[in-house]
Amino acid sequence: MTFPLRAGLAAALSLVAAPALAHAVLAVTQASPNQTYRGVVQIGHGCDGKATTGLTVTIPEGVIAAKPMPKAGWQLTTVKGAYARPYPSHHGAVSEGVKEIAWRGGSLPDDQYDEFVFQARLTDAVAPGGTVYFPVRQECDGAVVDWREVPAPGQSARDLKSPAPGVRIVAAAAAAPAGAAPAGSASIKAGDLTVTAPWIRATPGGAKVAGGYLQVTNTGKEPDRLVSASIPLAARGEVHQMAMDKGVAKMAPVEAGLVIKPGETVVLKPGGYHLMFMDLTGPVKAGDTLDGTLTFARAGTVPVRFAVGAIGAAAPEAGGGHQHH
Structure with a gap:
């Protein structure tokens, strides 16, 4: 058939x-x-x-x-x-x-x-x-x-x-063109969602995983879920959560995806919810930008451009406009 x-x-x-x-x-x-x-x-x-x-x-x-x-x-x-x-x-x-x-x-x-x-x-x-x-x-x-x-x-x-x-x-949302805004500061609109300041930590040579961060605002009336992400250097990208358990930091995938409620801004940052890019085929280099995607349950697949911060950085470079809410 x-x-x-x-x-x-x-x-x-x-x-x-x-x-x-x-x-x-x-x-x-x-x-x-x-x-x-x-x-x-x-x-x-x-x-x-x-x-x-x-x-x-x-x-x-x-x-x-x-x-x-x-x-x-x-x-x-x-x-x-x-x-x-x-x-x-x-x-x-x-x-x-x-x-x-x-x-x-x-x-x-x-x-x-x-x-x-x-x-x-x-x-x-x-x-x-x-x-x-x-x-x-x-x-x-x-x-x-x-x-x-x-x-x-x-x-x-x-x-x-x-x-x-x-x-x-559905047609891909238009990503911000190169040079249109400082790396990591561009906001991407995808339906009722706005993705702001996507960035990734640089990795040392031989590393197989990299952390990704951003914030998502939902201005609609229905919840959405961030379920996965991708960059060319990684075999897959998942949503993970870092939490403390009896004084020990533990990380686990968010199996059903990260919910973004109506009217809510969700921040993915070091030490909390974040993207985990796995099985890297090469180093993620500070100062670079990487084109990638975010996949949402309702908004679908959204192209984004990740700025790359320093190894171990707590936030993107100055001028990135990353805010914690």
Whole structure:
């Protein structure tokens, strides 16, 4: 079966309205072309009361470089295959990759909730206004439900028995051009959100992680969540929290994403909430700027430019305009 990559705006909007009807939905339902997408498949219940024992996600054509996140207690497998055509990437043209990801062997009771995570890159195969669909197969102690139905143009996902989770493709927000403002001081507007003063600490040679910081203001009426970030030098970027436990500083990922409530400004800073860029392929150098992205549950993928401060810096360089609220 071929899964269409281009769909009308009406179909995209109907899909976004459908999660309450489905067992399998995606936490982030908007993204931009040529960006890294963090797919979080949310499983809210099993199949007719039976526990979920397996989950398979199909990676559609036009989505490349898919990588699954291992899950404790579950066996992870992938199926690789050829793409319909080569796609450009950071490492040159790629013509094959992961086409299917499966987690099996665990047990998620019907009355419990869990998430299955993967990372992939969305190409420009789907134009803004279209939708990329990720068919999901849910296995439950012998029962199987295939969440792979795709709305026809003009059709509502509410009319489908087993709708496939999807991601609406939106145009990327325009990043501030070079030289338009001092490094780290530019504010990026993305829907109801304003991102201010994104910066990263420089790293010594050989370091595999780097911390990122910024502030986000929500002027809308609905909450949003910051779920991930990316820079070219890192394999992945997550939201983490630093906290003290009996006098010991401990760091842990914010699994569901950092909530930005309506009317609230959230500050990511050293010693608190922050971005953690992992598996670096090279040093982050003080004085540089790095183009990257932030991914929000509602606002989608937002391009930003990170200023790079000194190793161990508590704030960006003077003139960065970073404020603590």
